[in-house]
Amino acid sequence: EVQLVESGGGLVQAGGSLRLSCAASGFTFDDYAIGWFRQAPGKEREGVSCISSSDGSTYYADSVKGRFTISSDNAKNTVYLQMNSLKPEDTAVYYCAANTRATYCSWLEYEYDYWGQGTQVTVSS
Numbered sequence: 001e002v003q004l005v006e007s008g009g010g011l012v013q014a015g016g017s018l019r020l021s022c023a024a025s026g027f028t029f030d031d032y033a034i035g036w037f038r039q040a041p042g043k044e045r046e047g048v049s050c051i052s053s054s055d056g057s058t059y060y061a062d063s064v065k066g067r068f069t070i071s072s073d074n075a076k077n078t079v080y081l082q083m084n085s086l087k088p089e090d091t092a093v094y095y096c097a098a099n100t101r102a103t104y105c106s107w108l109e110y111e112y113d114y115w116g117q118g119t120q121v122t123v124s125s
Contacts, residue, residue, distance in 0.1 A: 002026035002114045004096050009119030012086055016123070020081040022096030022116060029053075033099040034079040035112060036070065038092035038121075048094070049081060050105035059105045064090075086123045093118040 008020040022034060033052045039045040049070040050059045058070050069082040079096060097112035106112075 002098070002100065004098055004114055004116035006094065006096050006116040006119040009094060009121045011122045011124065014086060014088055014123055014125050016086050017082070017084045018086065018121060020083065020094055020096075020119060020121070022079045022081075024077045024079070024098060027098070027100045027114075029074050029077045031100075031103050033103050033105045033111075034070075034072065035097045035099070035105065035107075036079075036081050036094060037097060037109070038090075038094045039118075040089075040092040043092075045095070045109065047107035050107075051079060052103050052105050054103035057105065061107075083121070086121075088123045088125045091121060091123050093120050 003025045005023045035050040036048040037045050038048050048061050051070045051072055067085045072079045095118045096116045098114045099112050
């Protein structure tokens with residue numbers, strides 16, 4: 001059974017940092033793409049970042065470039081999202097998602113076949 005479990009969310013002041021973790025199990029952590037998405041209240045879910053196992057390529061939404069860093073630890077089957085210089089507009093539920101059928105990154109939700117339960121990130125001004 002494939003499982004993705006996010007952790008690391010919380011309440012932080014603007015300018016602060018958080019590191020989200022996405023612990024994966026139930027699939028080979030050699031061929032995958034893992035994406036981070038977020039959904040703010042009243043808004044549609046949007047792609048934030050993605051990492052591909054094929055060559056370690058990383059991708060970021062324009063809104064988080066230079067502030068967020070995605071990385072993976074294959075030994076721990078875990079993908080991280082380091083979030084620095086957080087802004088109130090980063091407040092959202094953050095989800096990790098896995099594409100276990102291909103290794104390319106995409107902002108299209110239907111490309112991902114497994115999703116975590118989400119973790120709340122709240123940034124106060």
